[in-house]
Amino acid sequence: MLRSDLAIQGAAPKIARPVPLRESVFEALLELIVTGHLRPGQHLAESELAELLGVSRQPIREALQLLSGEGWVDLHPGQGAFVHAPTVEEADQLLAVRALLEAESARLAARHADDEGVRQLQALCDRGFAAVEADDVDAAVTANSELHALVTALSGNKVLAELAAQVSRRVRWYHTPVARRRGAASWEEHRALIEAIAAGNEDRAAQIMRDHTEHTRHSYLEQRAAEPVESAPQPTRRRRPRSAAN
Template sequence: MPFNGLPHGSVPRLERPGPLREQVYQALLDLVGSRSLRPGQHLVESELAARLGVSRQPVHEALQRLSSEGWVDLRPAQGAFVHEPTGEETDQLFVVRTLLETEGARLAAAGPSAEGIERLGELCATGEAAVAADDVDGAVAANATFHACVMELAGNAVLADLAARVENRVRRYYTPIVHQAWAEHRELIAAIAARDDARAQRVMRAHTKDARTRFPPRPAA
């Protein structure tokens, strides 16, 4: 029998032993991320527990955690629902994304390694090749890895973690259009290689400020 529109077998039964609470949390998070559980969808603890092959308690705990992180809405007398972002929330996410990535670009240009610059170039070439081959998934993956690499070169683990969290939330609801991005990526690489932190900031700010128009809402699964 399908569960809330999910085909049978799409929710894996969890293997033990292991940290069951964490396994349940990660399984539900992955289902939200893949849109197997869609924005606005009602989440019934007993049904989720049956599909995952666990008791209701770890499911309840996972939903509480997902709620605290903004992935699930808990509504009194109604239950749990997959969070559906408002337009205002989305705008705020993109503003924060621009702030974090602009600062990351500045720090990356302050003292980049030759290996890091080479890695950025390789990722850019990978993305360009994916676009040329009309490989949307490959281009999106290369784009995400490119931005993560810039944050890694920034050398600030806290900044990189915050940026990854924001990016992760954005990508759960929106799919980037990246065919326009690679010339800007090349310009950013040049600024970082030249250790021109002011230019790197300008390029990244320009690159991300209109990102809202490059991330259309993801279609329902």
């Protein structure tokens, strides 16, 4: 009687289900990959990861499978799991797409952003400059990601925001290695972008964002050329012992 009455009235709260452990481990490992604490090409030993995160090997194994399915980890039979080492072409293509998406985001943000949105952008820019002065790469990368996400949100285009969100983590992955090299110059570009958005200058905002994302792309490619990423070892074939001749 009680159950049916509550159901009819819609008064019974839904109990939040706990997040499966494999998904929590997935997010933890992905964050370590994106921030560069687990480097491209690095071997991922299940026992070491389990000890690091304080879990058993089973959720580690399941999370590695999930990461492999999304292209963050490469699984080599007989050798284990390795952080995916993106090819130069792979990185170049993604960063080029990012430039197209974010230039359009900036153009629309200049059309739609209100005063509060501009104030939020300025606050993020101040955080970024402070992080650079403190040589806090992680904080600078986080502020950078938040600023770009806010520009996309201010565009008012939900489809564009969804597409940008799909590539945002990989963009952060590629940006982290060059954040220190880009330094204050990157945030000066952000400041100019915010001024264009505040002024409602769509063409200038789009051009600044286009140049800004291209600078990051070229910095990443230059660093890759100077410091090639180690690839995971290739699977080796085991020779069968020859049988003795009759």
